[in-house]
Amino acid sequence: MRIQVLGSAAGGGFPQWNCNHPNSRRARENAANARPRTQSSIAVSNDGERWFLFNASPDLRQQINDNPILHPKHGLRHSPIQGAVLTNADVDHVTGLLTLRESQPLTVYGTRRVQGVLADNRIFNVLNPQFVKREVLTLDRPTGLRHADGSASGIVVVPFSVPGKVALWLEDATKGASFGSVEEDTVALEVRDGEGRTRFYYIPGCASMPAPLREHLRNAPLVLFDGTLWTDDEIVKGGVGVKTGQRMGHMSVNEPDPAIGSIAAFRDLGVGRKIFIHINTTNPILLEDSPERAACAAAGWEVSYDGMEITI
Numbered sequence: 001m002r003i004q005v006l007g008s009a010a011g012g013g014f015p016q017w018n019c020n021h022p023n024s025r026r027a028r029e030n031a032a033n034a035r036p037r038t039q040s041s042i043a044v045s046n047d048g049e050r051w052f053l054f055n056a057s058p059d060l061r062q063q064i065n066d067n068p069i070l071h072p073k074h075g076l077r078h079s080p081i082q083g084a085v086l087t088n089a090d091v092d093h094v095t096g097l098l099t100l101r102e103s104q105p106l107t108v109y110g111t112r113r114v115q116g117v118l119a120d121n122r123i124f125n126v127l128n129p130q131f132v133k134r135e136v137l138t139l140d141r142p143t144g145l146r147h148a149d150g151s152a153s154g155i156v157v158v159p160f161s162v163p164g165k166v167a168l169w170l171e172d173a174t175k176g177a178s179f180g181s182v183e184e185d186t187v188a189l190e191v192r193d194g195e196g197r198t199r200f201y202y203i204p205g206c207a208s209m210p211a212p213l214r215e216h217l218r219n220a221p222l223v224l225f226d227g228t229l230w231t232d233d234e235i236v237k238g239g240v241g242v243k244t245g246q247r248m249g250h251m252s253v254n255e256p257d258p259a260i261g262s263i264a265a266f267r268d269l270g271v272g273r274k275i276f277i278h279i280n281t282t283n284p285i286l287l288e289d290s291p292e293r294a295a296c297a298a299a300g301w302e303v304s305y306d307g308m309e310i311t312i
């Protein structure tokens with residue numbers, strides 16, 4: 001199975017359009033050690049020709065242009081993109097669907113909750129329903145991804161609920177501290193090949209690490225995990241916003257409490273390869289010469305970048 005990182009930054013990208021934080025500034029200056037990044041998404045393929053997007057970022061058009069694996073190959077209208085699997089309904093994960101207009105056959109996979117959000121918003125009808133199928137993912141049930149022609153791809157996803165939050169644009173302040181979040185709002189994906197030879201986890205958003213999730217991930221060969229922030233209060237302390245990681249539904253890389261700190265949470269889990277993705281513009285691990293990046297590496301973590309290729 002092949003995995004290609006299309007976008008390694010969190011919502012807003014790196015640099016973020018309105019951000020003048022020193023990190024964003026360095027990325028804008030094209031500093032060699034502050035490589036710009038587009039918004040969170042990977043592509044996955046079992047045959048190297050037909051690909052599934054895992055989340056569809058607002059930068060999808062640029063990501064397609066930047067990644068020849070996603071260029072049209074045959075005839076006048078063609079795309080290697082066979083479908084998109086959604087882990088939530090956040091802006092950075094669904095708005096790329098609008099780029100996939102209009103009459104190109106593909107399948108959009110998401111939980112009933114996420115499918116409901118798409119169905120309630122008529123702008124997603126630019127995905128012509130005559131060509132674009134919408135398939136509901138059931139929690140904890142393996143679903144085989146199908147190519148646009150209906151054939152099996154050999155890629156199986158198992159969505160499971162992780163601590164998280166309803167999409168920012170759907171928050172309901174009348175519903176208390178959870179803002180009306182439900183279990184299906186944020187899922188992780190276990191991704192397997194159909195023959196059971198290989199598997200990995202894709203978890204771009206996760207608010208905490210309860211014991212059952214730890215056990216689920218124990219000894220996994222590969223995990224791509226939420227790397228939004230270095231510390232929970234980084235946005236507040238950096239003076240660029242008022243929200244903590246916990247308020248946004250994200251663990252932080254370097255919090256010492258293993259319930260909300262990723263390096264601490266994974267320390268004894270025996271995971272073969274650990275890679276941060278969905279990294280916010282304020283996170284110092286984006287700077288290749290920072291002590292925080294070195295600390296990440298020392299803890300056995302990689303920091304993903306756009307165009308990163310992984311074969312498992």
Ligand code: MLT
Pocket residue numbers: 010011012090091092167168169205248249
């Ligand atoms: C998040 O990951 O917290 C969201 O993408 C935030 C947003 O929608 O901007």
Ligand code: MN
Pocket residue numbers: 010011040090092278
């Ligand atoms: Mn996000």
